[in-house]
Amino acid sequence: MDVPSGFKRWRCHWFECPACGHRASRAFANVSLARVPTRIVWRFWCERCGAYSALERPTMPSIGALIIFLLVGPIAFAILYRALLAGLPFQWLVVIFGAIWIAQPLVFLAITRWTYRYLPAA
Numbered sequence: 376m377d378v379p380s381g382f383k384r385w386r387c388h389w390f391e392c393p394a395c396g397h398r399a400s401r402a403f404a405n406v407s408l409a410r411v412p413t414r415i416v417w418r419f420w421c422e423r424c425g426a427y428s429a430l431e432r433p434t435m436p437s438i439g440a441l442i443i444f445l446l447v448g449p450i451a452f453a454i455l456y457r458a459l460l461a462g463l464p465f466q467w468l469v470v471i472f473g474a475i476w477i478a479q480p481l482v483f484l485a486i487t488r489w490t491y492r493y494l495p496a497a
Contacts, residue, residue: 381405382420387480389488390419393495394426400484418496427496439486447482451475 378384382403390402403420417436419428430436454475458468 378403378422379405379420381407382418387484389484389491390421391491391493392421392424392426393428393493395421395424397421397423419493428493429496431492431494435490439483439490442486443479443483447475447479 382405385402385404387400388402388404389398389400391398399422403422405418405420407416407418408414409416415433417430417433419430420426421428451472454471455468458471463471
């Protein structure tokens with residue numbers, strides 16, 4: 376199947392199709408703005424059956440981004456700051472930063488897995 380126009384592939388973003396039950400660690404999504412009432416509309420497309428779906432609770436992406444901002448950022452800062460104070464060589468700081476860089480998408484994937492629920496689109 377060809378991806379519908381306007382839909383982009385989001386990696387490390389959990390998707391479970393409500394129509395066929397297809398599960399994937401990536402989603403094909405389209406985000407737009409509705410005028411009346413003013414809100415963000417999240418639409419998802421299943422690559423297996425071609426069905427469209429929406430989030431059960433549309434505020435969850437904002438909450439997920441807030442969790443990442445409040446969880447990963449300060450923890451990464453604290454780890455790197457303590458490593459600098461301990462006098463670690465620069466190479467170890469790069470390794471620590473790389474480990475945090477790799478772990479962040481996995482944390483986001485876990486958050487979307489636990490919090491996102493999908494409904495068939497109306």
